[in-house]
Amino acid sequence: MALAIGSPSPRPRARPRLWMVFASVGLAGFVLTLGGLSFVRVYDNQLIRQTETELLTQGAVVAEVYRSMLAEQVGTLDYGKPRTAKWPFPIPSDDQLRPVLPSLRASDEPLPPDDRPPLSRVPGEPLAQDVGQRLRPLLENVRAATLAGIRVVDVRGVVVSSSSAELIGATLGDRLEVQEALHGVPTSVLRRRHAEPEDTPLASLSRDTGIRVFVALPVLHGERVWGAVVLARTPMTFAKATYADRWNLTATGLVLLGAVALMSLAAAALLGRPVRALVRQTRAIAASAPEGFEPVARPVVAELAELSESLAGMATALRDRNQYIRSFAANVSHEFKTPLASIQGAVELLRDSAEVMTPEQRARFLSNIDADAKRLTRLVQRLMELARADSMTARPAQVELAPLLTALSTRAAAEGLARVDVGPVPEGLTVSLPAEVMDDVLWQLVTNARQHGGEDVQVSLSVETNTEGSVRVVVRDTGRGISEANRALIFDAFFTTARERGGTGLGLTISQSMLRAFGAGLELLPARPAESGAAFAVAAPLVRR
Known part of the structure; x- marks a missing residue:
């Protein structure tokens, strides 16, 4: 049975609305974009946290070695100064544990660079300087393996041992992280780094990023501070980390590309196929083919289903209207033909035989003409009334x-x-x-x-x-x-x-x-x-x- 214009499907099915399809595609694109940006940011954070964790691990070992060596020299002396700051990280129930956790983020504001040359050299505390001298080979070996800069300072912030000999005797007491460490607080900061001519390509070990990670750990003996260990290293850049992990990232990119391709195919299936079916339906309507009068099967989207049903209903209504007009024209022709034939016949008889007709015969023919003319007039009036009623x-x-x-x-x-x-x-x-x-x-x-x-x-x-x-x-x-x-x-x-x-x-x-x-x-x-x-x-x- 043909559907009327705009009539719903006899068996309404739950179909997604067109706005839902576009919203889903847009949301998926948004999620992918946001995920990519978040991945970059999270990856930057991870690279900085990774560098900070490595420095904390190295610094804890160096601090303990330095403390042990210094304890042999100090003996029972009241060495160092009291720890005045509270431990910044949660301490477990075991009082023997004192965890140091990474805290830096890529969004932290970096401090000014540390590339100022030392203004003067000052002698360090004698016991600390003696231990630092013996510790230097260890620090140089660690630096050769980890590429981290390591400095040990006494309680006044004077460098008594370093992985670089030119920094011995320099004063670092004016730096924020060193001041905090000498109060007994482990501190990590980011500092800006100027690009250097020797910065090298992606495949090299040099890390030519714009920041450096600094970690300062206090050397604690009980509740007294005996100095601090300061470590610095440039974190891996995102570009170099990406290059290093290029094969895994390529595989991930191919997976994402496949997901986008599947989404495109899904959108084409949801919209492309029904739209092409609608185009075929309109062409069938133009050609008066039977398939143009039936809605598209499985249109998927609700708006396309409604549009197809409306097209089928419109085509059916136009076909019925066309049949009505043809039938109406045939009926009008028939209704007009009879009185017109009667009028024409009476006129011909009067023209040919008016002289031989009796007055009664002429009056009868004239009466017939008058009656048929009045009938035509009534038909015209009623047709005008019908046209007004239809419109x-x-x-x-x-x-x-x-x-x-x-x-x-x-x-x-x-x-x-x-x-x-x-x-x-x-x-x-x-x-x-x-x-x-x-x-x-x-x-x-x-x-x-x-x-x-x-x-x-x-x-x-x-x-x-x-x-x-x-x-x-x-x-x-x-x-x-x-x-x-x-x-x-x-x-x-x-x-x-x-x-x-x-x-x-x-x-x-x-x-x-x-x-x-x-x-x-x-x-x-x-x-x-x-x-x-x-x-x-x-x-x-x-x-x-």
């Missing part, structure tokens, strides 16, 4: 039924058409129809009853309401009724059983068109076995007060 635009209007039905009964009595009895009508009952439309339709039914039922016909008007929000005005007459053969044709244009009495067969068609424009309708009611006559019902929306 009528609904406008908000309402009419109270009781006064309208009473006025209709009075008018019928005044014109001597038929006796019209009006049944009880609830006070204030109002329908959503213009008064002139309801009056024209009811008057058409009354005149039809008089035309087909004779002078003694009686017409009754009654009102019925229902729970569906509509009202039916029933027009019932006592005439001969409508035969079973004619009941199926009663609303067809130009069908009439009173052609000899001037009927055009357009009255009920016009009434139907006018009512349809306002969401109302006209129907022929079943005949009652014990009663004669015909009954029609005008159904109109009820206006609730």
Whole structure:
């Protein structure tokens, strides 16, 4: 069965809306982009944390070695200074544990660079300087393996041992991380680093980034600070880390590329195939092919399903309209042809034989011409009324039924058409129809009853309401009724059983068109076995007060 324009599918299926498809694709792209940016940021953080962790590990070992060597020299002396700061990291229940955790992030503000040359050399504390001298070979070996710069300072911040000999005797006490460490707080900071000419390509060990990681660990003996170990190293850059891990990252990129390709294929399946099916449907409609009148199968997206159903409904409506126009044109041609042929024949007879005709014969032919001309005039008027009814635009209007039905009964009595009895009508009952439309339709039914039922016909008007929000005005007459053969044709244009009495067969068609424009309708009611006559019902929306 063909679908009406805009009608829903007989079996509605849950389909994603078009905005959902676009939102899903956009969200997926957003997530991939955000994931990529987050990956870069997290990777930067990880590289810095990794460097900091390595420095903390090396520094803890160096600090313990230095403390042990210095303890042999100090003996029972009250060496160093008291620790004045609280330990910054959570301490477990075991008092012997003192964890040092990485804390740096890529978003931390880096401090100024440490490339200022030492202003002067000062001697360190003698015991510390002696231990530092013995510790230097160890620090140089560690630096050769780890590439980290290591310095050991005494309680005043003077370098007493270093992996680079030129820094011995330099004072680092003015640096933030060293000051914190000499108060007993492990401290990690980022410092800016200037690019150097010897910075090398991706495959090299040199790490030509713009920052350096500095870690300062206090050398603690109980609750006293005996100095600090300061370590520095440039973290791996993202570019070099990416180059080093290029094969794994390439595999990950291929997976992401495959995911994007699958998303593109999914979008093409969701949208491309139904759109191509819609294009084929429109071409089938243009060619009047049968498949153009059926909705697209499996359109996937709700909007495309609605569009396909609307196209099928539009095509069906246009086909029905075209058939109606063709049938209507054929009927109009037939209705006009008969009186025109009669007029033409009468005119030819009068032209050829007017001199030999008696006055009575000429008057009869002229009367026939006049009657056929008047019939043509009525047909033209009714066709104009039908055209206005078909193009009528609904406008908000309402009419109270009781006064309208009473006025209709009075008018019928005044014109001597038929006796019209009006049944009880609830006070204030109002329908959503213009008064002139309801009056024209009811008057058409009354005149039809008089035309087909004779002078003694009686017409009754009654009102019925229902729970569906509509009202039916029933027009019932006592005439001969409508035969079973004619009941199926009663609303067809130009069908009439009173052609000899001037009927055009357009009255009920016009009434139907006018009512349809306002969401109302006209129907022929079943005949009652014990009663004669015909009954029609005008159904109109009820206006609730």
